[in-house]
Amino acid sequence: MSDQISIRKVFEGPATRKQMFSLFDRHAKRPTRGQDEPTALYAGEWFEISEAEHDYMFEILPPLWIRGSMFAMREFMTGLVTSVFFALRIDGALRHFHGYCDLSDRGSVEAMRVAIIDRESRPVRSMTRDERLEHIWSTTAEAYRGYAGDRWPRALQGKRTMMIWSNGKGAILKLLDDLTDDEIAGKLPVQFRQLPDAVAA
Incomplete structure (x- = not known):
């Protein structure tokens, strides 16, 4: 490839x-x-x-x-x-x-x-950070995911965004790539949250 x-x-x-x-x-x-x-x-x-x-x-x-x-x-x-x-x-x-x-x-x-x-074929089931983010993007309803528009800095426009719930701030829009580990865990199904981090190939 x-x-x-x-x-x-x-x-x-x-x-x-x-x-x-x-x-x-x-x-x-x-x-x-x-x-x-x-x-x-x-x-x-x-x-x-x-x-x-x-x-x-x-x-x-x-x-x-x-x-x-x-x-x-x-x-x-x-x-x-x-x-x-x-x-x-x-x-x-x-x-x-x-x-x-x-x-x-x-x-x-x-x-x-x-x-x-x-x-x-890896001996232990695991997920990389990128795989976690892709799974979240793949499973989130379109109403809660999108792309940075013209209100974002030009360098960020077109990047993927995600609506998340923040304590004290309510629903906020963040770049998918900027989600914290806790935010990622909150978006993943329960059975995937405890999977160890995989080293990206």
Whole structure:
């Protein structure tokens, strides 16, 4: 994959069908939609799905291609970025994943496959700070997340924002990247709050 594309997990745990369709276009409400080149926004994103969702997507349309335990959708998200679905055996269990790969890069699919296996083969379940922030963004209702507008300093405009509750201040708007550890914990589901920090790959 291109050095400019980072491979990143954007949701913790297997997504339900509703969550899966929401995750397909997490960036739909960005203010630059229709004016930007969004390849870098989508390419490299991945998350886990169930076998049922994997099989459902396989049956929607004839795949663009099938390679062993992987297949690609023939409908592209943007440019040459499309959905690739993986069935991977990790620690003896068959698991299923969706990733956005830029097919203009011949190595993108294999890089994604290797990255998923590496990330999910870690002996202790954990989350990096970036994975926590991406999970929060992926699961927060659109009414409570957005993008910094023209009231923000120019250098911050367009960055992702999050509405949080602050003792004494009520609801306040913060940049997603500026959430404190306590604020992140407050936004995560209970079962993820105590996961140890993972070292980013």
